[in-house]
Amino acid sequence: MHADTNHSFDSVRKNPNFLDWNSQPRNHKLYPHFFRRYKTEAFEHFSLCGGITLKKQYGPQLVYLRTVPSAGALYPSEVYVQFRGQPGWVDGIYHYEPLHDNLTLLHEIESDGLEAYLPGEEKQGICFFISSAYFRSSWKYKNRAIRYIYLDAGHQIGTIGAMLNLKGEAWTIRFDLDLEAANRDFGFEGDEVMLAAVTAQPKEARRAVQPLREKLPTVMATDYLERNPSIEAAYAEYVQEHRKAYGSGGFGVYANETILARRSLRQFSEREDGREIFDWLMGLSDEAKAMGITLHCSVKNIAGVTSGLYQNGVLTSEGDFSRKCAYLCLEQSLVAPANVTLFLTADEVEYGQRYMMTGLLGHRVYLE
Numbered sequence: 001m002h003a004d005t006n007h008s009f010d011s012v013r014k015n016p017n018f019l020d021w022n023s024q025p026r027n028h029k030l031y032p033h034f035f036r037r038y039k040t041e042a043f044e045h046f047s048l049c050g051g052i053t054l055k056k057q058y059g060p061q062l063v064y065l066r067t068v069p070s071a072g073a074l075y076p077s078e079v080y081v082q083f084r085g086q087p088g089w090v091d092g093i094y095h096y097e098p099l100h101d102n103l104t105l106l107h108e109i110e111s112d113g114l115e116a117y118l119p120g121e122e123k124q125g126i127c128f129f130i131s132s133a134y135f136r137s138s139w140k141y142k143n144r145a146i147r148y149i150y151l152d153a154g155h156q157i158g159t160i161g162a163m164l165n166l167k168g169e170a171w172t173i174r175f176d177l178d179l180e181a182a183n184r185d186f187g188f189e190g191d192e193v194m195l196a197a198v199t200a201q202p203k204e205a206r207r208a209v210q211p212l213r214e215k216l217p218t219v220m221a222t223d224y225l226e227r228n229p230s231i232e233a234a235y236a237e238y239v240q241e242h243r244k245a246y247g248s249g250g251f252g253v254y255a256n257e258t259i260l261a262r263r264s265l266r267q268f269s270e271r272e273d274g275r276e277i278f279d280w281l282m283g284l285s286d287e288a289k290a291m292g293i294t295l296h297c298s299v300k301n302i303a304g305v306t307s308g309l310y311q312n313g314v315l316t317s318e319g320d321f322s323r324k325c326a327y328l329c330l331e332q333s334l335v336a337p338a339n340v341t342l343f344l345t346a347d348e349v350e351y352g353q354r355y356m357m358t359g360l361l362g363h364r365v366y367l368e
Contacts, residue, residue: 001234002348005144012330019140021061025222027075027136028099029192032219037102042088048163048259049128050079050098050156066098068159069264069366071148076136077156078192078221080106082114082127085201093216106216115209117178117185118197123209125201126169129182130156133192133221134231143230150352153195154359158251160198161360162367165253171200173360175243175353185211187218191225193235196356238352246357249287254367262366268337272301277340280368282313284361288344291357296343298325 040046047067054065063073070076079096081103083089093114094103114127130153137145137152157173164171174197182194278299285295289312298321300307308318325341326333335341344361346354 001143001146001230001237002351004230005147007330023139025133025136025139025224027133027222028097029078029095029133029219029221030097031095031104031106031217036105037097037100038089038094038105040096040101040103043083043086043103045163045166045256046096046103047098047101048166048256049159050077050096051101052098053260064099065263067259067262068152069155069262069363070152071137072140074136074140074148075152076132076134076145076149077152077195078131078133079156079160080129080131080186082109082124082129084109084113084123084125084127086125093212107212107214110213111207112210112213114182114197114212115205116211117182118174118199119176121205121208122202123205124199125203126164126199128160128198129177129186129194130160130196130198131186131188131192131194131221134228134235135191135222135225138228138231139226143228145228146231146234147355149231150195150355151359151362154356154361155363157196157198157356158360158363158367159259161248161251162254162259162363164198164200165248165251166256166259169200171198171248172202173197173246173248174199175241175356176245177243179239181211185215187216189218190227190232192221195238195352234351241350241352243350243353246291250283251364252368258367264366268334268339270301270337272303273339275302275304277368278302278305281340281342281365282310284364285312288312288361291361292350292354293344293346293358293361296345298322298341298343299339301339 050066050068052064053067056063082093084091092108093106095106115124132149134149137148177197179194288295295312297310299305300320300322307320309316322336326336329335344358
């Protein structure tokens with residue numbers, strides 16, 4: 001799947017994908033109007049994990065940008081959260097509606113809960129489950145969307161983590177959930193698939209938490225669906241991966257204003273910068289290596305740093321490679337003036353997890 005979706009000089013010219021933007025599938029999931037909804041204000045900083053930060057007009061189309069970056073601003077990720085023992089909240093499973101900054105109550109929990117889909121005997125005070133409505137992305141990117149739904153999920157983990165850090169909560173990334181059981185009991189029917197979880201406030205349970213006593217209501221994540229057998233086959237491989245849990249590690253604490261100001265697209269200028277960001281990236285290399293990810297940097301105009309290519313902090317070739325980097329970044333000239341261009345690579349094992357962790361690392365770079 002990875003080799004089949006690689007870009008090349010020929011592929012970006014021979015396979016143009018002309019889009020009718022009037023046919024774009026809906027990029028937010030809505031439950032019926034009679035479900036109970038609550039504003040997120042009672043859970044401090046919650047909207048930072050995916051809320052609207054900017055509206056942009058492109059011709060007749062209005063695009064809502066969020067705290068979480070997304071390839072093509074298509075937003076395939078959906079967020080569900082379970083609160084247990086949180087002041088002011090009914091113990092239950094909620095769905096987040098970014099457009100209205102609402103949490104929709106889907107199911108009140110008792111002896112059941114999302115912990116039943118995770119290994120271990122603990123209860124969690126806060127438990128996020130992250131899914132993907134893949135057609136939102138494959139509508140534009142076809143088979144290559146498998147990369148973006150994983151990357152977007154990694155960014156979504158990053159926004160949840162940044163929000164929890166502001167609250168002083170330690171958190172854990174969980175790829176080790178029972179995906180098949182979660183897909184079944186969340187009522188997903190092929191248009192949406194579960195990818196990962198984030199947990200916080202673990203407490204010892206006197207008795208094991210039971211699976212949901214009833215399936216969650218089935219609601220389509222898009223207004224129509226075109227199935228993609230290649231992406232569904234790739235997801236089936238992810239289900240079979242040896243999936244793990246990761247601690248939040250050195251993920252920093254970023255101010256509310258920083259999270260709201262984050263943008264994927266920046267204007268770069270030909271000026272020298274201090275070496276603080278370079279040194280920070282070199283420190284990030286060690287964390288990435290522990291995840292099986294290699295950081296490659298093209299560097300220029302950094303004070304006290306030799307211009308050239310670096311791999312995990314080691315200079316491998318001297319020179320100015322910025323124009324070649326712009327070519328590699330789909331021939332986007334706006335990249336050429338950048339002081340640092342970062343490439344992240346990994347072996348093609350634990351494919352889905354590595355891609356999501358790459359998205360998480362990319363999110364940290366955005367915030368830094």
